[in-house]
Amino acid sequence: MSRTLFRTRIKFCGMTRAGDVRLASELGADAVGFIFADGSPRRIHAREARALRGALAPLVDAVAVFRNNAADEVRDVVRQVHPTLLQFHGDEEDAFCRGFGVPYVKAIGMGDPLVEDAVALQVRYRGAAAFLFDSHGGDTDGGSGQAFDWSRIPTGLVKPVILAGGIGSGNVFDAILRTLPWGVDVSSGIEASPGIKDGDRMREFVEQVRRADCHVEPDIDAGSDLAARANGISGTSK
Numbered sequence: 001m002s003r004t005l006f007r008t009r010i011k012f013c014g015m016t017r018a019g020d021v022r023l024a025s026e027l028g029a030d031a032v033g034f035i036f037a038d039g040s041p042r043r044i045h046a047r048e049a050r051a052l053r054g055a056l057a058p059l060v061d062a063v064a065v066f067r068n069n070a071a072d073e074v075r076d077v078v079r080q081v082h083p084t085l086l087q088f089h090g091d092e093e094d095a096f097c098r099g100f101g102v103p104y105v106k107a108i109g110m111g112d113p114l115v116e117d118a119v120a121l122q123v124r125y126r127g128a129a130a131f132l133f134d135s136h137g138g139d140t141d142g143g144s145g146q147a148f149d150w151s152r153i154p155t156g157l158v159k160p161v162i163l164a165g166g167i168g169s170g171n172v173f174d175a176i177l178r179t180l181p182w183g184v185d186v187s188s189g190i191e192a193s194p195g196i197k198d199g200d201r202m203r204e205f206v207e208q209v210r211r212a213d214c215h216v217e218p219d220i221d222a223g224s225d226l227a228a229r230a231n232g233i234s235g236t237s238k
């Protein structure tokens, strides 16, 4: 598959410490995520997120992540934190997600055996700025560190795709080449423990994303052409 060379966007999710937010910005992350989902070990409150947002460098997005939170709670986060994007990980429908005056990303749970096709998703979430495919659903929670079968991502989506779920420096290179996402989202893969990020893992992750972005698939025809020339046989011309 050919690919247009571009820069894969990086989101580091589940931030709980100002130092991690600052380092993420310096390493070149495009966005950091703050989790407001009940039951998450990375959950923080609006006033904490507001303080963390202050540690963010300019030109780096703040994403507020929700899972079936009440509208009042989302509004309170929007008022206090001023996120650039909202991310909805639960059963929220388009009308709810659009109701806060901030662009939103809809997370699609690939733990669910039945995933809608591209047309159905784009009709159902017509206001979404992007789709994020993660491993949640069934028995799996968001931020689980588990990967799903990337070949199940619906094809034909016009909106940007963000790949999440069990990505780390060991597999992000392959993940990018196989799925060509707009962006990648990681939480567990850059952590020492839930919510506590590891600087070395963050740096290695960014390095592997950059490696994938610079990767050019060898042209098999050009390779055989060169081999033919080396053997003194005239190669094919294009």
Ligand SMILES: O=C(O)c1ccccc1NCC(=O)[C@H](O)[C@H](O)COP(=O)(O)O
Pocket: 013, 014, 033, 035, 037, 040, 041, 042, 065, 066, 067, 089, 134, 141, 142, 143, 144, 145, 146, 164, 165, 166, 167, 185, 186, 187, 188, 189
């Ligand atoms: O991270 C959580 O604890 C979480 C809980 C509930 C809903 C969403 C949650 N995370 C949001 C995410 O953006 C992704 O799930 C995450 O970055 C990918 O997680 P991981 O597999 O740990 O890399």
